[in-house]
Amino acid sequence: MQKKVGVFYFSGTGNTEIIVNALGNELIKSGNKIEIIRIEDILKDNVYFDVNSYDLIGICYPIHAFNAPGIVFDFIKKLPRVKDKYTFIIKNAGSNFLKGGSTTIIKNKLIAKGYDLFNESLILMPSNIFTKYPDELSKQLYLTSIKKVNRVVREILNGKMRRQKNSAMLTLFTRIVSFFEGIGAPLFGKDLKVNDNCASCNKCVKNCPRGNIRMEGLKVKFGMRCMACLRCIYRCPQGSIKPTLFKFAVFKDGYNLQGIIDNPEIKGEYITRDSNGKYKEFYNYIFNED
Ligand SMILES: Cc1cc2nc3c(=O)[nH]c(=O)nc-3n(C[C@H](O)[C@H](O)[C@H](O)COP(=O)(O)O)c2cc1C
Ligand code: SF4
Ligand code: SF4
CATH class of the missing domain: 3.40.50.360 (Flavodoxin domain)
Incomplete structure (x- = not known):
């Protein structure tokens, strides 16, 4: 049905x-x-x-x-x-x-x-x-x-x-980590800075899921409602938004999975039966039918 x-x-x-x-x-x-x-x-x-x-x-x-x-x-x-x-x-x-x-x-x-x-x-x-x-x-x-x-x-x-x-x-652990993330995320948002390449295009303002970004004149400003989703950082067409204290958390060259999916030269054959080292943990997940 x-x-x-x-x-x-x-x-x-x-x-x-x-x-x-x-x-x-x-x-x-x-x-x-x-x-x-x-x-x-x-x-x-x-x-x-x-x-x-x-x-x-x-x-x-x-x-x-x-x-x-x-x-x-x-x-x-x-x-x-x-x-x-x-x-x-x-x-x-x-x-x-x-x-x-x-x-x-x-x-x-x-x-x-x-x-x-x-x-x-x-x-x-x-x-x-x-x-x-x-x-x-x-x-x-x-x-x-x-x-x-x-x-x-x-x-x-x-x-x-x-x-x-x-x-x-596990539930207690989840509650505790989640509580601290709730405190940390707005601070992450306050740590975001916009460099001079910004074209004042307003895209980050429109796209922020929390309505945490506003324009003051031609300047981009962040409020205290950030949830650290990273969207504004990776989707800014000018690559203008960067954290300062938290810069270790984000990728310098951006993140775009769709670009990887669309690239026929990337075959997706990384983990094999013989894989060892850092990403070995994915083996069971990838090859298990469940
Ligand atoms: C603030 C934040 C916290 C995250 N915490 C975890 C985590 O605890 N464990 C994990 O495996 N991945 C974590 N991730 C990675 C994301 O869950 C993962 O990359 C996800 O696929 C992103 O989905 P999206 O592109 O739909 O936002 C975190 C990502 C962010 C931005
Ligand atoms: S998306 Fe980037 S270029 Fe556009 S207003 Fe925001 S920071 Fe500036
Ligand atoms: S787009 Fe995400 S990371 Fe950027 S300010 Fe909004 S909630 Fe924070």
Whole structure:
């Protein structure tokens, strides 16, 4: 039977969006309907949606400090109460260290509003912070993500349960790290500086998911609502926005997974059976069908 799926997502720098688009393609291919909505547009009151019109709800987001970004929790606050609405999440992260954190916090918030979180997946994507992955590995993670998305689609359409096991310790750890990230992110935003190459094009102002950037005359100014999503830094056409204290966190030459996907010379054959060293941890993830 055809299902109508509503997918709500946040993506700072494009990885989650790539996953969500793959999810949409696969659902349509299998004869279903999908509506994809950006969480930031909902929070800016720019879109209307009716949760009750969906058979299934999906929430997709990048891991920020072992948890969903605050904007996802703001969205959940805004969701109406429902009765037993089948819900899945796809979280994505640069590594599977500690499973990307506990999902108990988000699960409890959803359950409290009547959303039955029956399927949870972690998809690994290139990290957009601290350590830049080799292009070949980034492409391989992208290609693998398509297979994982297809697996998610099969499962959610068949109502298969997949719940992450979260120990009390992992949940406590997630709460603590997340708390400090909540304090650190606005400071990260205050640390951003704009150099003289800025063309005052306003793109960063329009694109900031938190409405944290404004123009004062021709000058770009940052407020205290930053969530450290890195979008303004990597999407500025002039490469003008840089952190000063936190410069170690971002990639000097930018981050653009779509460019890697579109480059036919990058084959995505980085990890093999014989791989050793730094990125070996990805082997099981990439070659495991699950
Ligand atoms: C502020 C911030 C915190 C992050 N924290 C983690 C983390 O705790 N674990 C992890 O594996 N990746 C972490 N990442 C990496 C992202 O989860 C990953 O690159 C994701 O695919 C980015 O998705 P997006 O492009 O949709 O924003 C973090 C990224 C940012 C910007
Ligand atoms: S996007 Fe870049 S060039 Fe455009 S206003 Fe912002 S900082 Fe300046
Ligand atoms: S100021 Fe930049 S990093 Fe902070 S939330 Fe806005 S776009 Fe993201």
